[in-house]
Amino acid sequence: MSIVKINVLQVPVEQREVLEKRFASRAGSVENSDGFEWFELLRPVEGTDQYLVYTRWRSEADFQAWMEGPMKAAHQRGGDGSPQQKPAASGSTLWSFEVVQQAAPKAADSE
Numbered sequence: 001m002s003i004v005k006i007n008v009l010q011v012p013v014e015q016r017e018v019l020e021k022r023f024a025s026r027a028g029s030v031e032n033s034d035g036f037e038w039f040e041l042l043r044p045v046e047g048t049d050q051y052l053v054y055t056r057w058r059s060e061a062d063f064q065a066w067m068e069g070p071m072k073a074a075h076q077r078g079g080d081g082s083p084q085q086k087p088a089a090s091g092s093t094l095w096s097f098e099v100v101q102q103a104a105p106k107a108a109d110s111e
């Protein structure tokens with residue numbers, strides 16, 4: 001079963017647009033990482049003011065290989081290649097989960 005790694009970002013209100021702009025011009029290298037399955041940037045709407053960077057991986061080893069490799073490059077550059085900018089987030093926490101159960105929409109013709 002896959003694993004899920006969520007980076008929980010504390011983002012001051014005045015930095016929200018900056019963060020979303022940075023992600024909009026992100027490196028896009030995670031898509032080529034072995035064992036990478038899914039990425040979503042989740043903007044808080046209700047119940048929290050924290051952004052969630054949701055990633056899903058085939059295994060813990062695949063995630064660690066990304067953290068030790070492409071992740072560093074993806075975080076060292078500013079979205080547009082300019083030198084490192086002041087972080088938009090004021091704090092971050094990493095949550096780890098194992099996928100215990102999952103479901104996808106049934107294909108229309110399987111009824």
Ligand code: HEM
Pocket residue numbers: 005006007019022023025026027028029030031039053054055074075076077078079087088089092094
């Ligand atoms: C100190 C903690 C971290 C901060 C402040 C942070 C912030 C950011 C920012 C601003 C970007 C946009 C790209 C850019 O500006 O170049 C980014 C990209 C990304 N971050 Fe983080 N990040 C952190 C750690 C992590 C961790 C632990 C994960 C693991 C779930 C993660 C997952 C990602 C992913 C998947 C991308 C897109 C990379 C790509 O496009 O290849 N980040 N991060």
